[in-house]
Amino acid sequence: MHTIIKEKQACIYLDRCNLHKTFKTNSKLFWIATYCTGSKQSACMLRSYKDYGCTVPENLLPNGSFLEI
């Protein structure tokens, strides 16, 4: 029996997302792996804001918490 592994596509907002402006360090790699290119992509709060045409708060994180800036 063959297993078909479907490659997950990256988020459509990846190249114009606040997340990548907010983080200057490698800590953003966690968020990218988990959300932007990972299994939790559809649960991302930034994405929800964008999908509804809302302005995304600068310090909003994919899990809905806010980064202190």
Ligand code: SF4
């Ligand atoms: S943080 Fe959310 S909206 Fe931004 S690229 Fe990643 S999954 Fe998409």
